Structures are given as C-alpha cells and as structure tokens.
Amino acid sequence: MKDLTQLTAKEINSGIKNKQFKASEVMSSFLEQIDAKDKELNAFITLNDKAMDLANAVDNKIASGEDIGALGGVPIAIKDMLCTEGLKTTAGSKMLENFIPPYSATVVNKLEQSGAIVIGKCNQDEFAMGSSNETSYYGNCKNPWNTDYVPGGSSGGSAVAVAASMAPISIGTDTGGSIRQPANFCGVVGVKPTYGRVSRYGIIAFASSLDQAGPFSKTIEDSAMVLESICGEDPFDATSSANTDLSFVSSLNNDLKGLKVGLPKEYSDGEIDGEVAAAVETAKKQLADLGCEFVEVSLPYTKYAVPIYYIIATSEASSNLARYDGVRFGHRADFKDKPAADLLDFYSRNRGEGFGTEVKRRITLGTFTLSSGYYDAYYNKACQVRRLLQQNFTDTFKQCDVLLSPVTATPAFKIGERIADPITMYKNDIFTTSTNLAGLPGLSLPVALHSNGLPVGVQLTAGAFQESHLLNIAHKLEQSIGFKGEIHS
Numbered sequence: 001m002k003d004l005t006q007l008t009a010k011e012i013n014s015g016i017k018n019k020q021f022k023a024s025e026v027m028s029s030f031l032e033q034i035d036a037k038d039k040e041l042n043a044f045i046t047l048n049d050k051a052m053d054l055a056n057a058v059d060n061k062i063a064s065g066e067d068i069g070a071l072g073g074v075p076i077a078i079k080d081m082l083c084t085e086g087l088k089t090t091a092g093s094k095m096l097e098n099f100i101p102p103y104s105a106t107v108v109n110k111l112e113q114s115g116a117i118v119i120g121k122c123n124q125d126e127f128a129m130g131s132s133n134e135t136s137y138y139g140n141c142k143n144p145w146n147t148d149y150v151p152g153g154s155s156g157g158s159a160v161a162v163a164a165s166m167a168p169i170s171i172g173t174d175t176g177g178s179i180r181q182p183a184n185f186c187g188v189v190g191v192k193p194t195y196g197r198v199s200r201y202g203i204i205a206f207a208s209s210l211d212q213a214g215p216f217s218k219t220i221e222d223s224a225m226v227l228e229s230i231c232g233e234d235p236f237d238a239t240s241s242a243n244t245d246l247s248f249v250s251s252l253n254n255d256l257k258g259l260k261v262g263l264p265k266e267y268s269d270g271e272i273d274g275e276v277a278a279a280v281e282t283a284k285k286q287l288a289d290l291g292c293e294f295v296e297v298s299l300p301y302t303k304y305a306v307p308i309y310y311i312i313a314t315s316e317a318s319s320n321l322a323r324y325d326g327v328r329f330g331h332r333a334d335f336k337d338k339p340a341a342d343l344l345d346f347y348s349r350n351r352g353e354g355f356g357t358e359v360k361r362r363i364t365l366g367t368f369t370l371s372s373g374y375y376d377a378y379y380n381k382a383c384q385v386r387r388l389l390q391q392n393f394t395d396t397f398k399q400c401d402v403l404l405s406p407v408t409a410t411p412a413f414k415i416g417e418r419i420a421d422p423i424t425m426y427k428n429d430i431f432t433t434s435t436n437l438a439g440l441p442g443l444s445l446p447v448a449l450h451s452n453g454l455p456v457g458v459q460l461t462a463g464a465f466q467e468s469h470l471l472n473i474a475h476k477l478e479q480s481i482g483f484k485g486e487i488h489s
C-alpha cells in the first residue's frame with residue numbers, strides 16, 4: 001500500500017470513504033511517523049491519546065454507512081495557542097504548563113464537526129512571540145530540511161508537522177507572519193485569512209486586533225478545504241465576520257486571464273537574497289503564462305510596518321497577558337519556604353518564573369508604549385499610521401487583484417544565529433506584518449529549492465475577503481510550478 005503519510009487531506013478523506021484504507025490505518029501511520037521523527041524535530045508538545053479511538057469511531061461510521069464529513073478521518077495538528085477541551089494547551093509557555101482547557105476553540109470544534117481528528121498540539125514560540133521557535137519553553141523545534149536551521153515561527157511546530165509528514169494538515173496563528181513565514185521556511189502552504197474570517201474564540205490572545213488562525217498543508221486545495229470548515233461568523237467572537245462567501249474549493253480552477261498582479265516596488269528595496277528574488281521571478285513568469293498582467297504598485301508605508309507592528313502588538317500583549325498573575329490564570333510560584341512579602345511580590349514571583357525573556361521584553365515594551373505620557377507619542381501614533389497603511393492597501397487593490405512578493409528576505413536561518421539580537425529577528429517580519437496591520441488575507445506558496453538545500457516560497461496577498469481569488473491564483477500557480485516539496489535527508 002502507498003505510504004499513507006504522503007497523501008493529502010483530500011486523498012485521505014476520499015480513500016477512507018471509498019474503503020481503500022481505514023481511518024485507523026491512517027492514524028497509526030501518522031503516529032508511527034511522529035514516533036520515528038519527532039524526537040529530533042520536536043514539533044509536538046502533547047499528543048492526543050484519544051486519537052486512535054476517534055479514528056476507530058470513524059471506521060465504525062463507515063461500516064454503518066454514515067457520512068464522515070469533508071475532513072472525516074483526517075488527522076490534524078493544532079498549534080498550542082488553541083484551546084482543546086481536556087487536552088493540555090500551553091501556548092509554548094511555562095506559564096500554562098499545566099493548563100487543561102475546559103472548552104475548545106471554535107476552530108477546533110468546527111474541524112471536529114467536519115470529521116477531522118486532533119492528533120496533537122504543536123510547539124511554537126512562547127505566546128506566539130518569535131520568528132524561530134527558539135522562545136518556546138519546550139525546546140527548539142527544528143527544520144526538517146536541515147536540523148541545524150530554524151523552522152520559523154511562531155507556528156514552527158505546525159509547519160514542521162506537515163513538512164515532515166507527521167500530519168497532513170495543521171493549524172497555526174498569524175499575528176505578524178507566524179503562518180506564512182514558517183510555511184516559507186519549511187516548504188509547505190500556509191494561509192492567513194482576512195481578519196474576522198475565523199473566530200478567535202478559544203485562541204489564546206496575543207494581539208487581538210491582529211491575530212488570525214489558518215491552515216498549513218501540502219497543497220492549496222487542502223488549505224481551501226480547511227478554510228471552508230473553519231471560517232464563519234461566531235456569536236462568541238464579536239469581531240468575526242458574517243461574510244458567507246466560502247466558495248474556496250469551487251473557485252480553485254477559475255481562469256486567470258486578465259487578472260492583474262501587483263508588484264510592490266518597496267518590496268524589492270534592501271537586501272533580498274538573490275535566489276529569493278529569483279523565486280519571485282519564477283512565479284511571475286508562470287503567472288504571465290497563465291494570462292496574468294502585471295502592474296507596479298507603491299506601498300510607501302512598508303518601512304513603518306515593523307515599528308508600527310511592534311508597538312501595537314506589544315501594547316495589546318501587555319494588556320492581554322495581564323491575566324496571568326497566578327491567581328485565576330497561570331503559573332503559581334512555590335511560596336512554602338519563602339512566603340510572599342506582599343501582593344506585588346506574589347505577582348512578580350509568579351510572572352517572573354512563568355514568562356520567558358522574549359515575553360517579558362514584549363510586556364515591558366507594551367507597558368511603556370501604553371503608559372501615560374508615551375501613549376500619544378507611540379501607541380496613538382502607531383494607530384494613525386496603521387490607518388494610513390490600511391487606506392493605501394485599499395487604494396492599491398483598485399489597481400490589482402493580488403500582490404506578489406517575497407515572504408522573507410532570506411530562507412531559514414541557523415538555530416542560534418539571531419536569537420541574541422531581537423532587532424534583527426524583528427526585521428525578518430518586514431514583508432509579513434503589513435498584511436496583519438491591514439487585516440488582509442495572505443499566503444505562502446513553496447516555489448523552489450535554494451542552493452543551500454532549503455525551500456523558498458512566495459507570498460500572495462489579496463484584498464479583504466478575497467480568499468477565493470487568492471486561493472484560485474495560488475492553486476493555478478502551484479500547478480504550473482509543480483514544486484513537490486519532498487524532503488531529501
């Protein structure tokens with residue numbers, strides 16, 4: 001029999017429905033793969049010990065002729081930012097080392113309603129703050145193409161789970177690039193939906209005006225299927241959208257003739273690796289062959305995106321993370337030998353032990369930018385520039401249907417190379433943060449292999465709620481490029 005771990009979610013679902021193989025066989029193949037590979041890769045923090053039972057339940061449904069759903073029997077790996085009822089959810093932090101949520105995120109509920117089976121919870125940067133997975137309390141996750149390299153972050157474990165065929169699909173979150181960047185570093189597809197497309201209910205909050213969950217997969221079609229399952233209005237999230245255009249899969253094969261692709265001129269400024277630039281050229285050539293036209297566009301606020309992002313995201317984080325005080329939420333220090341001197345001492349010991357260095361840095365930064373006297377100079381100013389950046393994107397999408405650009409200036413970097421230098425690490429987010437600030441959908445699609453053996457992708461970005469367009473273009477491009485993404489190690 002074909003190696004089941006190499007199949008797409010779509011192939012797995014139809015193979016189970018057609019009785020070519022069983023859901024339990026699929027699940028045990030993926031669990032074996034995790035067993036063989038994850039000691040080294042460290043993509044999972046927790047495995048779901050109910051996964052095999054749930055797969056058997058799918059087989060019983062098949063035996064009794066019941067419908068198993070569009071993702072029926074498909075294992076899915078979930079970033080540890082999403083609450084899973086009864087299954088430990090750590091956000092990559094010691095703060096939540098023992099947290100077992102009493103409920104599941106809406107995304108998880110919806111996936112389970114479509115028949116998907118949570119196989120485990122994925123490693124990530126602590127509270128999704130990072131670009132390399134090195135801030136995780138649970139140790140580094142490694143890039144399966146070359147384990148000396150980072151997988152990207154913050155959703156590194158979710159990207160690695162798919163890249164190393166330990167799950168056919170996974171879920172990550174993207175606040176400033178955390179789906180697109182690790183997808184790019186690991187040679188898989190990663191999609192960040194429009195802000196509001198996917199409910200944030202039950203997703204541990206980092207920066208609430210930017211956070212969105214989305215899929216990783218080996219193909220655009222699989223991501224389109226996952227998105228059809230997880231998008232939609234949710235009474236538990238007031239920012240979720242009532243937009244009901246979810247015809248993602250049926251639009252995948254639309255003709256691209258006459259579509260306009262915008263090339264942001266500011267995205268080729270600065271130091272971009274020659275082979276990353278070449279990958280964008282390859283994509284451009286393929287899109288031209290598919291009948292697309294090109295227009296140069298200007299996004300003059302690009303140079304402000306990283307500073308605005310790091311003001312707004314840290315401000316929101318400092319507020320969101322205030323709840324982890326060791327009383328109702330989070331790690332409680334051991335006060336047996338040395339009782340707390342006062343309430344402040346109690347809080348600082350809990351928070352001091354529970355949070356890692358990067359999270360503390362962000363809380364400190366965000367508390368500063370929100371503090372009286374600096375609020376107007378930093379937070380307010382950043383919100384004003386964000387508004388201008390958003391308007392600029394709205395105007396730009398009057399001239400084109402989609403933007404084509406690099407995801408990051410270089411492929412994956414080495415473990416340890418940037419962690420001591422936060423500014424260099426933050427600059428890595430130059431091409432991804434604008435999309436979040438403007439609330440737009442974007443994706444990363446693998447295109448080529450770099451001469452250093454690591455994958456390189458391109459980023460496509462569309463106007464708000466234009467996911468069907470975005471996925472259609474990416475699907476056609478994927479087919480004409482034919483990047484296979486097999487790891488030769």
Ligand code: GLN
Pocket residue numbers: 128129130131153154173174175176177178179206313429
């Ligand atoms: N690298 C960015 C950061 O560290 C993005 C994180 C994210 O999207 N969660 O904030």
